[in-house]
Amino acid sequence: MVEVVVPDLGEDVEKAKISFWHYEEGDKVEKNDDVVELTTDKATFNIPAPESGIITELCVEEGEEVEVGEVIAFIDEENEELELSSEDEEEEDTNF
Amino acid sequence: MKVKNFHDIDYREMCDIQRKEVSEVISGGENRILFPDFNHIMTTGRDFKKTDLLVTDNILSSLGVKVFAADRGGNITYHGPGQIVCYPIIDLKHWKKDVGLFIRTIENVIMAVLSKLGIASLKKKQLTGVWVKDKKIASIGIGFSKWVSYHGFSLNVEPELYYFSIINPCGIKDAEYTSIKKETGKNFSVELLKGYIIDELECCFNKAAALAY
Numbered sequence: 001m002v003e004v005v006v007p008d009l010g011e012d013v014e015k016a017k018i019s020f021w022h023y024e025e026g027d028k029v030e031k032n033d034d035v036v037e038l039t040t041d042k043a044t045f046n047i048p049a050p051e052s053g054i055i056t057e058l059c060v061e062e063g064e065e066v067e068v069g070e071v072i073a074f075i076d077e078e079n080e081e082l083e084l085s086s087e088d089e090e091e092e093d094t095n096f
Numbered sequence: 097m098k099v100k101n102f103h104d105i106d107y108r109e110m111c112d113i114q115r116k117e118v119s120e121v122i123s124g125g126e127n128r129i130l131f132p133d134f135n136h137i138m139t140t141g142r143d144f145k146k147t148d149l150l151v152t153d154n155i156l157s158s159l160g161v162k163v164f165a166a167d168r169g170g171n172i173t174y175h176g177p178g179q180i181v182c183y184p185i186i187d188l189k190h191w192k193k194d195v196g197l198f199i200r201t202i203e204n205v206i207m208a209v210l211s212k213l214g215i216a217s218l219k220k221k222q223l224t225g226v227w228v229k230d231k232k233i234a235s236i237g238i239g240f241s242k243w244v245s246y247h248g249f250s251l252n253v254e255p256e257l258y259y260f261s262i263i264n265p266c267g268i269k270d271a272e273y274t275s276i277k278k279e280t281g282k283n284f285s286v287e288l289l290k291g292y293i294i295d296e297l298e299c300c301f302n303k304a305a306a307l308a309y
Contacts, residue, residue, distance in 0.1 A: 010194030019142050034241055039142040042224040043169040043195050044239040 002051045004035055004073035006066050009045060013068065016040045020062050021073075027055050029075060036072065053077035097298055098128040099290075105132050107139065107164045114183060114246055121185050121244045129297060130183040130248075131290055134175040138163045138263060141170035141237045148172050148264040161259070168247040170224070170237035171267035178255035178275070180286060182293055183248040186301050193243055199224060199236060202249055205296040206234045209251070212292055215279050225266060226251075231274035235266055251293075253277065253286060 006016065016038040023029055034046035035055070053075040060072045100117075102110060110132045117128060138149070138161060148171055149156075149163070156163065175181055188198060203219045206226045210217045210233070217226050217233060226234040236249045254277035265271050276284060 008193070010192075010196045010198075012194075012196030032242070037142075037167070039169055040195055041169065041222075042141075042199055042236055042238060044142055044167060045195060046239075046241040048242055 168237040
């Protein structure tokens with residue numbers, strides 16, 4: 001399981017607000033796709049997915065405040081591998 | 097830095113172009129500066145509240161003003177003829193990964209340009225933008241994806257300031273706006289001003305400047 005964490009946005013920024021999630025729980029996400037948009041004073045900031053996988057939990061509601069270092073979502077990268085391997089098997093099946 | 101001008105462009109079309117430019121910089125392309133010219137529009141950021149738009153849709157319509165939601169920070173602002181809108185698309189991974197410092201640096205860029213014109217301007221704590229005494233002359237609203245900036249700032253050269261009176265610009269009630277023309281009484285060419293902006297942005301966001309932070 002991989003955590004999505006609010007990164008260090010710089011010296012003046014300790015808190016930010018969740019503008020909106022680009023995905024819902026259960027969605028498949030690719031590594032580096034923007035997962036969530038944060039709003040700070042005068043800026044929006046998109047956090048990319050640290051790994052590919054299935055989003056298992058969004059821990060914070062849209063509109064809520066979050067702090068730097070806070071875990072805001074979880075991605076199951078093993079689930080991604082499982083899903084891929086089952087797709088592979090299906091492909092193999094059709095080859096026979 | 098690459099520089100691209102877009103004359104009298106539709107706002108949505110410009111957003112599509114901007115997304116493409118941002119993707120290119122994310123993929124390792126050169127930093128760039130986009131200068132779009134818009135006809136009378138209002139754009140709203142993520143902090144927009146409906147109460148900061150002070151007229152009805154019918155009045156906006158009769159003025160020919162369209163309102164667009166933008167994926168940037170901040171509240172509501174006006175763009176139109178007589179304004180320089182500048183989108184610096186900068187990869188902060190090669191500079192300093194600091195959202196606040198980036199915004200303060202953009203303010204410094206605008207202040208340096210105004211100083212060349214003989215205008216003394218200032219920053220205000222908690223009120224992002226650039227001010228001449230108590231009047232705002234430039235507004236800022238930024239977005240970041242993978243530490244690459246998009247959107248940017250607007251600088252009033254000689255716009256019709258009436259349009260700022262029908263909103264609470266940046267969410268500030270009774271905010272007064274000013275322009276380069278109003279402060280100096282002079283007509284400066286937009287191309288000259290864009291040249292000053294490019295020089296300052298290149299100076300502030302080159303690799304040597306990054307090492308200084």
